[in-house]
Amino acid sequence: xxxxxxxxxxxxxxxxxxxxxxxxxxxxxxxxxxxxxxxxxxxxxxxxxxxxxxxxxxxxxxxxxxxxxxxxxx
Amino acid sequence: xxxxxxxxxxxxxxxxxxxxxxxxxxxxxxxxxxxxxxxxxxxxxxxxxxxxxxxxxxxxxxxxxxxxxxxxxxxxxxxxxxxxxxxxxxxxxxxxxxxxxxxxxxxxxxxxxxxxxxxxxxxxxxxxxxxxxxxxxxxxxxxxxxxxxxxxxxxxxxxxxxxxxxxxxxxxxxxxxxxxxxxxxxxxxxxxxxxxxxxxxxxxxxxxxxxxxxxxxxxxxxxxxxxxxxxxxxxxxxxxxxxxxxxxxxxxxxxxxxx
Numbered sequence: 001x002x003x004x005x006x007x008x009x010x011x012x013x014x015x016x017x018x019x020x021x022x023x024x025x026x027x028x029x030x031x032x033x034x035x036x037x038x039x040x041x042x043x044x045x046x047x048x049x050x051x052x053x054x055x056x057x058x059x060x061x062x063x064x065x066x067x068x069x070x071x072x073x074x
Numbered sequence: 075x076x077x078x079x080x081x082x083x084x085x086x087x088x089x090x091x092x093x094x095x096x097x098x099x100x101x102x103x104x105x106x107x108x109x110x111x112x113x114x115x116x117x118x119x120x121x122x123x124x125x126x127x128x129x130x131x132x133x134x135x136x137x138x139x140x141x142x143x144x145x146x147x148x149x150x151x152x153x154x155x156x157x158x159x160x161x162x163x164x165x166x167x168x169x170x171x172x173x174x175x176x177x178x179x180x181x182x183x184x185x186x187x188x189x190x191x192x193x194x195x196x197x198x199x200x201x202x203x204x205x206x207x208x209x210x211x212x213x214x215x216x217x218x219x220x221x222x223x224x225x226x227x228x229x230x231x232x233x234x235x236x237x238x239x240x241x242x243x244x245x246x247x248x249x250x251x252x253x254x255x256x257x258x259x260x261x262x263x264x265x266x267x268x269x270x271x272x273x274x275x276x277x278x279x280x281x282x283x284x285x286x287x288x289x290x291x292x293x294x295x296x297x298x299x300x301x302x303x304x305x306x307x308x309x310x311x312x313x314x315x316x317x318x319x320x321x322x323x324x325x326x327x328x329x330x331x332x333x
Contacts, residue, residue, distance in 0.1 A: 048152065048153075048320065051313070051316065051317055051320055052317075052320065052321070052324065054313075054317070055259060055317040055320075055321060058259065058263070059255050059258065059259050062258060062259060062262035062263065062266070063258070063262075065262055065266055066258070066262060069265075073084060
């Protein structure tokens, strides 16, 4: 298989990791929303941790994106 | 057909000297990246100058500046406590610079012919340097305050000894990942958003160039998507600035109060 085809396939496989990260980010925000519905008084205190959790989940997805870009253009 | 224009989403991130020409090897070339950083700085200075009139009853501009500074001061106060006040200048600088740079890159300046906005934070060099400064503050404060006891940060408290020996290298590795991840996050968020917008922009052009009814429909749909995605870009830019400032404050808290 020539290199160009292998690059495109590799980039496509790395993009699956980005989909997994999307699940993670959705889980983080969904958990915050569930908790905020059950206990609205505590929601403000949790907001900071929601953003920290979002940052961590998003980071791993962005790492997968970097792998895809490296495969395509590196 | 569709293959006439090759989709090239990476050209928008090219760093060129302002006014055209080749990139010289000297480090003192005035590039488009430098120009947009100066524009971001000018906007920040203008915004802050308008808000420091020190009126007792704030007017609208001063109220806006106070909202922003209270917002960032709340980040440091809730993460580090009252002694977090002395870290506020850096956290605020990082927050407002990343915010201004992200938002400038999403502004529709291309309506003026020949101008295209350049997102300064879409270069890893820029966000990497910001994260290096944050990490240097974390290390500097940690070693200044605690000396060599700073390394007790990597030993989880209250764990049995075998677990402590096992966890220490893992904690150390996780700690060393922090500057890299801190700088990588806003960089990739910005570059991904702009690549997406550029690719859909190319779809609009290809749809219009197809000169058929179907092409027009696709171009219209892609245009709506680009408009909505640009709105999301503004939100993502603001969230990335907030996350950078928040994580910097949390890392500084880790090193000031060794858990």
